[in-house]
Amino acid sequence: MWTASWHRWRGPFAAVCLLSIALAVWCFWRHKRYAQPGAWVWCGFVLLLGVPGLVGYLLHRRWPVREPCPACGRRAVVDRETCQHCGAVFPTPPLQGIEVFG
Ligand SMILES: [Zn+2]
Numbered sequence: 001m002w003t004a005s006w007h008r009w010r011g012p013f014a015a016v017c018l019l020s021i022a023l024a025v026w027c028f029w030r031h032k033r034y035a036q037p038g039a040w041v042w043c044g045f046v047l048l049l050g051v052p053g054l055v056g057y058l059l060h061r062r063w064p065v066r067e068p069c070p071a072c073g074r075r076a077v078v079d080r081e082t083c084q085h086c087g088a089v090f091p092t093p094p095l096q097g098i099e100v101f102g
Contacts (some may be wrong), residue, residue, distance in 0.1 A: 020050045029055055034063065035084040039074055 024047035031039040046053040064079035071088035082089050 016050065020047050023047075023050065023054045027054060034066070 017052060024043045027046040028039050028043040031042055042057055046057055049056070064077040066075045067078050069076045069083040069086060069088060071083060072086040072089065074083075074085045076083045076085055078090065080090075
């Protein structure tokens with residue numbers, strides 16, 4: 001009985017496993033690209049939960065903007081004071097005269 005059931009469902013089971021692995025790898029790559037801590041935890045989360053896990057991962061926070069670094073030219077997240085790749089300090093934005101706590 002188990003053998004017959006396994007032969008019937010091994011194809012879809014393998015497809016779901018491969019999809020979860022691909023989503024987990026993409027999640028890990030994206031997490032590293034945004035230089036966020038806990039990449040392995042989120043990778044395991046997406047691996048175990050599949051597509052719902054990936055949706056939860058993408059919706060769990062507001063993702064920062066990535067812009068080219070003026071020093072090295074690589075795209076880096078701009079929610080910090082230094083570049084994630086080269087460590088150069090980002091220049092402060094020019095004052096516009098409308099700053100309240102300047
Ligand atoms: Zn840089």
